[in-house]
Amino acid sequence: MATEAGLLPHVVIVGGGFGGLGAARALRRLNVRITLIDKTNHHLFQPLLYQVATAMLMPGQIAAPIRQVLSSHRRANVLLGEVEGIDSENREVIVKTPEHGAIRVGYDFLVIATGVQHSYFGHDEFERNAPGMKTMADATKVRNKVLHAFEAAEGEPDRAAREAMLTFVLVGGGPTGVEMAGAIAELARLTMKEDFRRIDPQQTRILLVEAGPRVLGGFHPDLSTKVAQRLTSMGVEVLTGHAVEQIDDEGVTVGGERIAARTVIWTAGVTPSPVARWLNAPADRAGRVRVRYDLSVPGAPEIFVIGDVAAYEQDGRPLPGVAQVAMQMGAHVARTLAARLHNDAPPPPFHYVDKGSMAVVGRNYAVFQRGDIRLEGYFAFVMWSLIHVLFLALPNLRVSVFLQWVWSYFSGQRGSRLIVETPAAAAEEPVEVIRS
Ligand SMILES: Cc1cc2nc3c(=O)[nH]c(=O)nc-3n(C[C@H](O)[C@H](O)[C@H](O)COP(=O)(O)OP(=O)(O)OC[C@H]3O[C@@H](n4cnc5c(N)ncnc54)[C@H](O)[C@@H]3O)c2cc1C
Numbered sequence: 001m002a003t004e005a006g007l008l009p010h011v012v013i014v015g016g017g018f019g020g021l022g023a024a025r026a027l028r029r030l031n032v033r034i035t036l037i038d039k040t041n042h043h044l045f046q047p048l049l050y051q052v053a054t055a056m057l058m059p060g061q062i063a064a065p066i067r068q069v070l071s072s073h074r075r076a077n078v079l080l081g082e083v084e085g086i087d088s089e090n091r092e093v094i095v096k097t098p099e100h101g102a103i104r105v106g107y108d109f110l111v112i113a114t115g116v117q118h119s120y121f122g123h124d125e126f127e128r129n130a131p132g133m134k135t136m137a138d139a140t141k142v143r144n145k146v147l148h149a150f151e152a153a154e155g156e157p158d159r160a161a162r163e164a165m166l167t168f169v170l171v172g173g174g175p176t177g178v179e180m181a182g183a184i185a186e187l188a189r190l191t192m193k194e195d196f197r198r199i200d201p202q203q204t205r206i207l208l209v210e211a212g213p214r215v216l217g218g219f220h221p222d223l224s225t226k227v228a229q230r231l232t233s234m235g236v237e238v239l240t241g242h243a244v245e246q247i248d249d250e251g252v253t254v255g256g257e258r259i260a261a262r263t264v265i266w267t268a269g270v271t272p273s274p275v276a277r278w279l280n281a282p283a284d285r286a287g288r289v290r291v292r293y294d295l296s297v298p299g300a301p302e303i304f305v306i307g308d309v310a311a312y313e314q315d316g317r318p319l320p321g322v323a324q325v326a327m328q329m330g331a332h333v334a335r336t337l338a339a340r341l342h343n344d345a346p347p348p349p350f351h352y353v354d355k356g357s358m359a360v361v362g363r364n365y366a367v368f369q370r371g372d373i374r375l376e377g378y379f380a381f382v383m384w385s386l387i388h389v390l391f392l393a394l395p396n397l398r399v400s401v402f403l404q405w406v407w408s409y410f411s412g413q414r415g416s417r418l419i420v421e422t423p424a425a426a427a428e429e430p431v432e433v434i435r436s
Pocket residue numbers: 014015016017018019020037038039040042043044046047048049050081082083084113114115116133134175176273306307308309321322323324326358
């Protein structure tokens with residue numbers, strides 16, 4: 001099979017995240033041409049985004065240029081552009097490129113791994129005051145907001161306004177909300193405790209709001225309870241069973257109660273990218289494409305959908321949207337393509353092997369769960385640290401993050417406490433004289 005005479009089969013991969021890059025790497029051994037299309041030029045290690053948002057790591061420490069990751073893969077080409085649709089009849093991907101406008105890229109096989117974006121459950125107006133965290137730009141925006149809150153409070157003469165500036169609300173008690181809450185608590189109570197003269201960062205109020213009955217709903221209830229206790233011991237107020245009803249410039253309304261807070265961060269929900277619409281394919285209630293046992297799309301065996309945007313049931317339950325699922329799906333597509341191109345029997349249906357879930361709460365404490373094995377405490381924290389370092393995409397990132405963590409662990413300091421954008425509103429406010 002070849003698109004043009006004499007050429008190798010062409011596999012187009014859309015998305016350079018865990019699924020897409022996993023597929024590209026696994027296809028290295030196969031005699032195919034690859035074009036990987038992504039709207040950004042980097043592979044982002046999302047599990048550590050919260051560390052960029054809380055100033056522990058620099059953006060460049062958790063993102064790897066896709067070209068660099070694939071540079072030794074001579075048959076892999078990288079295209080920077082945003083996919084806007086699929087013409088499955090003509091086997092072409094429609095891509096908006098920065099320099100050449102819309103172009104069409106033909107394929108023999110197509111692998112789609114475009115992931116998800118945050119969702120405000122029908123309350124898109126919340127986004128203005130409660131940024132989500134999905135991209136590097138999001139994390140940098142959150143970091144600006146968090147650090148700016150302390151700077152604004154330092155210069156604020158009014159007590160109530162100052163308290164609102166030092167109140168942080170995290171909406172969503174999943175792993176990201178839990179990890180963010182722990183990290184902000186340490187930033188305020190450890191890293192910055194000596195740095196201000198008019199405010200005491202240790203007085204910072206941090207609320208973690210979860211609509212469900214417990215934080216870390218995907219973990220065993222015992223681990224949820226222990227994590228909630230740990231957060232409480234760090235000064236985080238954990239509010240479960242409460243949905244956020246309103247978010248505006250002044251704060252949030254939770255369970256009918258008004259909380260003045262100038263920094264609200266959304267970690268609550270996601271929605272898949274519009275792949276089901278592009279392909280006119282069957283989708284689950286969340287909008288993820290229902291894929292077949294080999295991860296192909298019903299009626300289009302040459303198109304595969306993997307990662308967060310795929311709906312795949314195993315043992316009667318949908319697989320979770322985690323990096324391991326996406327990576328294993330990418331490797332499975334490579335095995336399927338190898339079998340097809342070599343006219344071998346197809347591999348057995350995709351089966352996810354759960355290697356465990358983890359969440360970390362500040363320094364020294366994490367939880368781990370795999371089947372009936374449950375760990376919590378310092379040992380889980382060391383495991384969490386090692387695993388996260390090892391899964392970074394490039395060796396230089398592994399070294400850099402490891403050294404940063406060791407230094408931060410012993411010094412209590414952070415890697416990147418930089419505000420790189422001053423909120424426009426602040427610049428417009430009248431000048432006020434501060435008397436100390
Ligand atoms: C803050 C956060 C923390 C997380 N923590 C963990 C964790 O601790 N452990 C864990 O296992 N999982 C975690 N996850 C989930 C994990 O990151 C995802 O399950 C995983 O990234 C899914 O891989 P994917 O390939 O499906 O999508 P992604 O990795 O999201 O990659 C999608 C790629 O597609 C590109 N793209 C999207 N749309 C287009 C388009 N139209 N055209 C071109 N390119 C496009 C994007 O730029 C991106 O590079 C976390 C997620 C987030 C957001």
